[in-house]
Every structure is written in C-alpha cells, then in structure tokens.
Amino acid sequence: MSEGPRLPGVEADDDDEDRIVCHVDADCFYASCERLREPALRGEPVVVGMGYEPGETVGAVATASYEAREFGVESAQAISTALEHLPRRAALDPDADDHDPELTREETGFYRPVDMDYYESVASEVRDILHDCADVVREVSIDEAYLDVTERTAWEVADGFARHITDRIRREVGVTVSVGVAPTMSAAKIASDFDKPDGLTVVRPGEVREFLAPLEVDLLHGVGPVTARELREMGLETAADVAAADPEPLVEAFGERGRELYDRARGDDDRRVEPKGEPKxxxxxxxxxxxxxxxxxxxxxxxxxxxxxxxxxxxxxxxxxxxxxxxxxxxxxxxxxxxxxxxxxxxxxxxxxxxxxxxxxxxxxxxxxxxxxxxxxxxxxxxxxxxxxxxxxxxxxxxxxxxxxxxxxxxxSDSGDGDEPASPNAARDPEDGQSSLTDFVDR
Structure with missing residues (x-):
C-alpha cells in the first residue's frame, strides 16, 4: 500500500484488524441524479425506469426514490405494477385520456427514463472525490466502491473521516451516499446498507462477529434469494447460525462458496481492496x-x-x-x-x-x-x-x-476497467453475487 498522509501519532500495523475499509454506496442514485437536473422533484416520489410511455408493453423499474417506495414501488419491479401502485403525475392533467378524477396529487409520482450517460457524468464527480480521499479504490459499479483508508485515518476517528467523505459528496456533487466502515470488505458492505439513506455505520475491530450475528442470512454478503432459501431449509436463519454450523454440509451444498459463507458469517474475510484495473x-x-x-x-x-x-x-x-x-x-x-x-x-x-x-x-x-x-x-x-x-x-x-x-x-473517468452497468444485462463484480437484473437497478 502506498504511503500517504496519516494522522499524527498513528503507527502503521500489518495486522488485518487494523485495516480500515469503507464501502460507499449511493442512495437511489439514478433518482438523485434526476433531482439534480430537476430540483422540483426533490421530496416527490420519483421512479426511473423504462416501459412506462404509451404503447410500450415491456419495462422495469431501475430505481424508486424512498418516497415512491412508500407506495410499494420497488427496484426491478415490472413497470406496469409500479404504475398500479403509483400512477404518473401527468394523469392529473384534466385533458389526459387516462385522467382519474379520484386521484389526488399525493397519490401520484414522477417517472423518468434511464439516462446512463448523464448518470455516468455525475458518478465521475463522485469517483474523483473517492480517489482524493483514499490511496486505494475498488470501483464496483456506477454507484458503489470500496476504499482502503488505513493510511489516511485511524479507528479512533474513522467515523469523522467517513462523514467527511459523505459531506464532500453532498456539498460538491449534490447526491447522498451511505458508508459502512469495517476491518473487512464484506462487513463494510453490509454496514453501508444498515442505515440508509445518508447512513454511516462503523464496525470496529473485534466487533464484526457480534455485528453480524443477529442478521438474517439473506443480508450476508453474496447471499441472494435462492441461497437464502436453501440456508433456511438447512435450519440456518441468521449469520450466527451459519457461524456456529458445521462447515462441511455448507461445502457439500454450495461448493467452495459454502466455506466462504461460513468464514464471512464469522467475520473472517482476508480480501484486500484492490483496483480492478488501469484507469481509462x-x-x-x-x-x-x-x-x-x-x-x-x-x-x-x-x-x-x-x-x-x-x-x-x-x-x-x-x-x-x-x-x-x-x-x-x-x-x-x-x-x-x-x-x-x-x-x-x-x-x-x-x-x-x-x-x-x-x-x-x-x-x-x-x-x-x-x-x-x-x-x-x-x-x-x-x-x-x-x-x-x-x-x-x-x-x-x-x-x-x-x-x-x-x-x-x-x-x-478515473475508473477501473469501465464495467459499470449500463443495461439490464450488464454484470456487476462477481464477488458481489448480484443478478444481472439487480445490476441494472439502483438501490
């Protein structure tokens, strides 16, 4: 790891538990970008997706703002279902063919098409800040990245350092992110989802297993719906259950990934934050x-x-x-x-x-x-x-x-290998175990 600015009195240590990993994850990134472009959308239900225009029959929700989620709209949902939960605000136009006089303004929302070029331009601004705040950055997708900030701060002030990152992104770019800080990549990723939106969760050395223990298995890093169902069929409901289990049945059921699930449920993850490739x-x-x-x-x-x-x-x-x-x-x-x-x-x-x-x-x-x-x-x-x-x-x-x-x-701009998802079929980092549809949607 490169030598960089470090707080006075903080000594370097090769112990893995001294590593400070941040996972930065943008909140409803596509919707946040649309609000940058149209400030009037702030505070309103916003759905970004495709297939909602007249004549279109196939489409999906890429992201739904937190206000839209209150109506039951979810990422990866069929656009037809989303429109049932939350009709378009345009439907309130008295001259519109689909005008429903029973609808109120509070029961409708705004729909916008996916504009990846625009979202990428905003994401490049966020990436510049991340690269300025960390010596090592691993960009996972357009809206999330891992940072190794071991050489930039210390555990005693890690929460303040992380808040500095979120404040810079909000002030200089105009979008919000949630950050998880932990000694391992997998724990940092889980922590970033722990208190969305605009969340900050710090899991200090020695606290990882205790932090993970009560979490349901589908919240473990790399566990999707199918794996979660199979784990529950094995009687494993929480991370604590997986950590206490015999690892052999897990290996038999999931191959080497079973051992990985066992290790990560126990807080063991020796992966290092490494850039995915040379910048473009x-x-x-x-x-x-x-x-x-x-x-x-x-x-x-x-x-x-x-x-x-x-x-x-x-x-x-x-x-x-x-x-x-x-x-x-x-x-x-x-x-x-x-x-x-x-x-x-x-x-x-x-x-x-x-x-x-x-x-x-x-x-x-x-x-x-x-x-x-x-x-x-x-x-x-x-x-x-x-x-x-x-x-x-x-x-x-x-x-x-x-x-x-x-x-x-x-x-x-400043990216790794430029594989940010730009379509429903784009692939995320395989280490994240996300489906291709999930790659397109924005949490």
Missing part, C-alpha cells in the same frame, strides 16, 4: 457557489484543471489520445466536448491549449462547474511521446473534434 481516464472538476458568466475566471479554472490532469497522467506513467472538457450550466445541464489526437502523447501544454479551445463554446454562458479530462489512456514505462512529434506528423491536423458523443464516455 483522468479528470478534475471545479464548482462555483454561483454560476460564473465572465470568461476569464472560467479560463483560469480550465488552465488549472488542465495542468492537474496532465500532471497526474505523467505521475501515473500514462499517455492519452483524447482531451475533453465539461461545462455544467444551471440547473444541471451537463455538456461535454472532446478532441481525439493522432496518437498517444504526454504534453501538458497541448492539454491546456485544446481544453481552452474546446471551452470557447461556453465562454459567455453562466457555468456552475467546469472540468478537464484526458482519456483513452495508454500506460508505458518509457518512450513517452511528445506533442511536437504528433503535431508535426499531422501537419497541424493532429487532432479531430468530437462532440459530446465522443467514443470514450465521461463515465470512465
């Missing part, structure tokens, strides 16, 4: 308390951010083929522009020039946030390419303009 891009963003209209302050931010991402790429030994900018206009209109280069380069001056040029489109617009990124990364220990070579070879045409639909979506 690096980005930095800066937000203003009030929208900025004057060009000069925005260009100063662009130059600072360009220098920061280019410096990080150089420190990480990365070359880049794409330079991009972001401009977020009120209330949350996300615009991205990018330019592809003729080949991979390492040149901070080029990043700054391209970023400034791409941003000219927004120089007179009111902007609440700006960002710069380098993408399509290649990692090389030597033979760093220079900008002059590529520009000379292209005879001034070494870069081509792309619009916001550039081939390397902003979602991969």
């Amino acid at each position: 891009s690096f980005s930095r963003e800066s937000a203003s308390a009030d929208p900025v209209s004057e060009p000069e302050p925005k260009y100063e931010q662009i130059e600072t951010l360009a220098s920061a991402v280019a410096d990080r790429a150089r420190r990480e030994g990365a070359l880049y083929r794409t330079v991009g900018v972001k401009a977020v206009l009120p209330p949350y209109d996300v615009n991205t522009r990018a330019r592809s280069l003729s080949g991979p380069v390492d040149d901070p001056d080029l990043v700054e020039r391209i970023a400034r040029d791409l941003f000219t489109e927004f120089e007179t617009d009111p902007v609440r946030k700006v960002g710069v990124r380098v993408a399509n990364l290649e990692f090389a220990a030597a033979d760093q390419a220079s900008l002059d070579g590529w520009e000379r070879r292209a005879d001034g045409g070494g870069a081509t303009d792309d619009d916001s639909s550039d081939s390397d979506p902003e979602s991969t």
Whole structure:
C-alpha cells in the first residue's frame, strides 16, 4: 500500500484488524441524479425506469426514490405494477385520456427514463472525490466502491473521516451516499446498507462477529434469494447460525462458496481492496457557489484543471489520445466536448491549449462547474511521446473534434476497467453475487 498522509501519532500495523475499509454506496442514485437536473422533484416520489410511455408493453423499474417506495414501488419491479401502485403525475392533467378524477396529487409520482450517460457524468464527480480521499479504490459499479483508508485515518476517528467523505459528496456533487466502515470488505458492505439513506455505520475491530450475528442470512454478503432459501431449509436463519454450523454440509451444498459463507458469517474475510484495473481516464472538476458568466475566471479554472490532469497522467506513467472538457450550466445541464489526437502523447501544454479551445463554446454562458479530462489512456514505462512529434506528423491536423458523443464516455473517468452497468444485462463484480437484473437497478 502506498504511503500517504496519516494522522499524527498513528503507527502503521500489518495486522488485518487494523485495516480500515469503507464501502460507499449511493442512495437511489439514478433518482438523485434526476433531482439534480430537476430540483422540483426533490421530496416527490420519483421512479426511473423504462416501459412506462404509451404503447410500450415491456419495462422495469431501475430505481424508486424512498418516497415512491412508500407506495410499494420497488427496484426491478415490472413497470406496469409500479404504475398500479403509483400512477404518473401527468394523469392529473384534466385533458389526459387516462385522467382519474379520484386521484389526488399525493397519490401520484414522477417517472423518468434511464439516462446512463448523464448518470455516468455525475458518478465521475463522485469517483474523483473517492480517489482524493483514499490511496486505494475498488470501483464496483456506477454507484458503489470500496476504499482502503488505513493510511489516511485511524479507528479512533474513522467515523469523522467517513462523514467527511459523505459531506464532500453532498456539498460538491449534490447526491447522498451511505458508508459502512469495517476491518473487512464484506462487513463494510453490509454496514453501508444498515442505515440508509445518508447512513454511516462503523464496525470496529473485534466487533464484526457480534455485528453480524443477529442478521438474517439473506443480508450476508453474496447471499441472494435462492441461497437464502436453501440456508433456511438447512435450519440456518441468521449469520450466527451459519457461524456456529458445521462447515462441511455448507461445502457439500454450495461448493467452495459454502466455506466462504461460513468464514464471512464469522467475520473472517482476508480480501484486500484492490483496483480492478488501469484507469481509462483522468479528470478534475471545479464548482462555483454561483454560476460564473465572465470568461476569464472560467479560463483560469480550465488552465488549472488542465495542468492537474496532465500532471497526474505523467505521475501515473500514462499517455492519452483524447482531451475533453465539461461545462455544467444551471440547473444541471451537463455538456461535454472532446478532441481525439493522432496518437498517444504526454504534453501538458497541448492539454491546456485544446481544453481552452474546446471551452470557447461556453465562454459567455453562466457555468456552475467546469472540468478537464484526458482519456483513452495508454500506460508505458518509457518512450513517452511528445506533442511536437504528433503535431508535426499531422501537419497541424493532429487532432479531430468530437462532440459530446465522443467514443470514450465521461463515465470512465478515473475508473477501473469501465464495467459499470449500463443495461439490464450488464454484470456487476462477481464477488458481489448480484443478478444481472439487480445490476441494472439502483438501490
């Protein structure tokens, strides 16, 4: 593990129990993103999904806000069932064909289509904060990640450190997350679900088994509905039951996963938080308390951010083929522009020039946030390419303009292997044991 800032007087220790793992899980992430875009949705029942428009017959709920859940709407539910529980607010229009005069405003909600590109752009801002707060980050999906913060804090103040993370995300991005802190990955994940939304649960060394003991088996990390049913058929109702059981029948029933269930029910989990792969891009963003209209302050931010991402790429030994900018206009209109280069380069001056040029489109617009990124990364220990070579070879045409639909979506900013779920068939980290439909929905 890399050496990083550590609280004074805190000594490093190789004991696994001294590891401090955070699991950060966004609350109803898709719905939260929609509320960023439409502030009027705050406090209202919001359902994000597909198949609710007239003429569509197949669809599912991707996420339901906590207000919508009070009506019986759930993630992965058929959209037709969701509409029975919570009709669309549009149904209150007296001119609508499906207007029901018996409905009141309080009995309806808002439905919005899934917009993964937008959600990924918000997620990239959260990821930047996570990477700034931890030396090691394992991104599991668009809305959750593990952090090893052992070198950043101490158990005595771990709750304050975790709250610092949640506060930064709320203040700088505008969404809420729940955090679980524990000595192991599996316990941290369970803890993050323990007190949603906006929850913080800390399970300290020596407390893991006691924390897990009363939990029903379907709350154990990696246990889905089928496994939970089979465990109950074996007479195992709680984590304590699994921890006290003979592990051999578990191995016979579930193979090696049975041993894993036994170990994790006892609080034993020696997995380390490890990144899932090399990042696909690096980005930095800066937000203003009030929208900025004057060009000069925005260009100063662009130059600072360009220098920061280019410096990080150089420190990480990365070359880049794409330079991009972001401009977020009120209330949350996300615009991205990018330019592809003729080949991979390492040149901070080029990043700054391209970023400034791409941003000219927004120089007179009111902007609440700006960002710069380098993408399509290649990692090389030597033979760093220079900008002059590529520009000379292209005879001034070494870069081509792309619009916001550039081939390397902003979602991969600072990501691992870029496998965030973008469709109902996308797969989560196999270690989480989640079904493919669950991958699409947002808890």
